[in-house]
Amino acid sequence: MEQRLNAAAQRATTATTQRDTTMYLKKRARIGEMMIQGVLFLCGMVSILTTIGIIVVLSNEASLFFADSRVSLVDFLTETLWQPSIGQFGILPLVNATLLSSLIAMLVALPLGLSAAIYLSEYASPRMRGILKPLLEVLAGVPTVVYGFFALTFMTPILQRIFGKGTVDFQNVASAGIVMGIMIIPIISSMSEDALSAVPRALREAAYGLGATRLEVATRIVVPAALSGIVAAFIVGVSRAIGETMIVAIAAGGRPFFTFNPFKAAETMTGHIARISGGDISYGSIDYTSVYAIGLTLFVMTLGLNILSQRIVRRFREVYE
């Protein structure tokens, strides 16, 4: 009897311990935790929704534009006249002005930004870098509307003084482009500097050991090794220049002229969107939908460039060690 009782007690204790451990170790469904995770997931989904929103909105309104009888896709892409009042919708003048101003911007930003990056990463002492780099970053923090003010009230008068008031318009692509280049310098320099600093020290030391000068190490060893990063920085810079609005809206001009002369006024895609949608336009009018067609073109261009730059970084990155 006693034995049986003992055995029963023993069984009971083992059973409870077993039950306890299984209860303890089993993954319990925690409703609260799952809800939190769900909410956080939704936060992450907002960015996906934003992208979908952008694509849907742009293509939806743009399709309304192309559905209009006055518009044809071929004319849109090939005509050199943008004049909604007489039903002429050729995007080329706007694209042309955008590319022209971006080209000027990159002519300013690439040499200056890259040289600054090489100097900061290869020549400057840590103390000097500590002073110069934040100063350069201040340039990146200045709002673009301030650059627009600078272009119109400072750069244009200087260009007019150099080339004469007759050749340089009051609003012109050149001054907008140059100032845009100044704005892009810090983007190019900081991205390139990251790429240059990522080149391992051993590569430099080896070149020094063979008797190369500092410049030779920088231009023949470090820059080629960091080329993918520099190219990516360049592409991001172009994409920024194409998408930049305020500088060109203020300084480049308010009329869509088709011209290759940088001293003439011409309206870029972004400038046109800002001017048209800034006024009181009626929703659904052809002016309104045409802005979205331009926006779609702009979005495709910048997105393509951004994806390209990410690809380049990923594919051509020299992986050391």
Add this chain to the structure above:
Amino acid sequence: MSAEETDLQPATNTNLPFGDALQRNIAVRRRIGSIWRRLLLLSLIVALTALGLLLYNIVDRAFGYVALEYRRPPTELLSNRPLEAVSQQDLIAIIQENVSRGRFRTLNRESPLEQRSKDEVYIVLLEEVARQRVVHSWSLTDSLLRRSLVAETMREDYPDATLEFRSWLSWAFLNTPMSSRPDFAGVRTAILGSLWMICLTILIAFPLGVGAAIYLEEYAGRNRLNRIIQTNINNLAGVPSIIYGMLGLSIFVRALNPITSGQIVGLDNDNGRTILAAALTMALLILPLIIINAQEAIRAVPISLRQASLALGATKWQTIWHHVLPVAFPGILTGNILAMSRAIGETAPLIVVGASTYIVTDPDGPFARFTALPILIYNWTSQPQEEFRKIAAAAIIVLLVMLLSLNSVAVILRNRFRRSL
């Protein structure tokens, strides 16, 4: 013999310089090196000079001499008494005598004259009765260095005008609403509009952005969807801001009009171009920035901290809430402040979403129509008269000071964060 010769003169077989030629070669390469070194430094200096010129150009316009003309000189109106000797009641009486009854009532309706400060009443007097007008203005450089030129222009072109040194950036400028006349325009409504917008923006974007960052860093497994989210955030950071404006115009201003116009809370307003619509747009614009920064801050938290907490039996969320987030918080905050300063200076999306340029009443809530500081700068810069450029420069200083103070807070936070680790 022949073997010895090749040993002594290895250069004969290759093109490598030797002896004197080697010295010359090294000297030339050194010289090229030092020339390029200077060129590289020069380009850095050029970039920084551009920054200097930008600031100089702004300050140069924000201060300087102005030539003022009056229809009735204020000395005559105050009967030659100094301003200190005249009471506010007297000033109001002078105004009442000289303006039409309807105008006087309008002035009182905007804000009762008795309740305004004496300086404000004096400005009303200058604007309404003395009809002060800036006929010419000089830059700061001209005002300081070419005094004779200023005096000459005054003598020849504006013999009746009074010369006065004016800081376009003044307390009155900060504290008066928008006006169509540059010498009496101010930025109060714009500052309030910007502040309202930025507060709402951060209220929306902060939880969303930090939430997304926590999800991506702590919960997201390595699956396709999460990779898409991550790439997508990086791509969104590169989308031009004006595209966000168009998104905001279509979604927030038009599609969600009942919400953004305030009809849903019973307001009688059918225009969706409100602070709320702008703030929602801005929130989407800065969301990628906040997420990327917060992700970096969370990633910097040592993994051992999480493991210790989990080992003691805390759940995943308890670990994140009590251990990961407090450590990452300063970094997250820094990223947020930088995103805020981006949103304050952003102009293009506001133009598209429809911030107005001419607003004289202070915004009183999220459903008010509003104007913002960058919008005013854009509008004033686009005006042909030089005086508008002056107030644009003054407004830029206000904007830059706002940005500078925000950024210094971020720097201070970052330094404190570094020390604590």
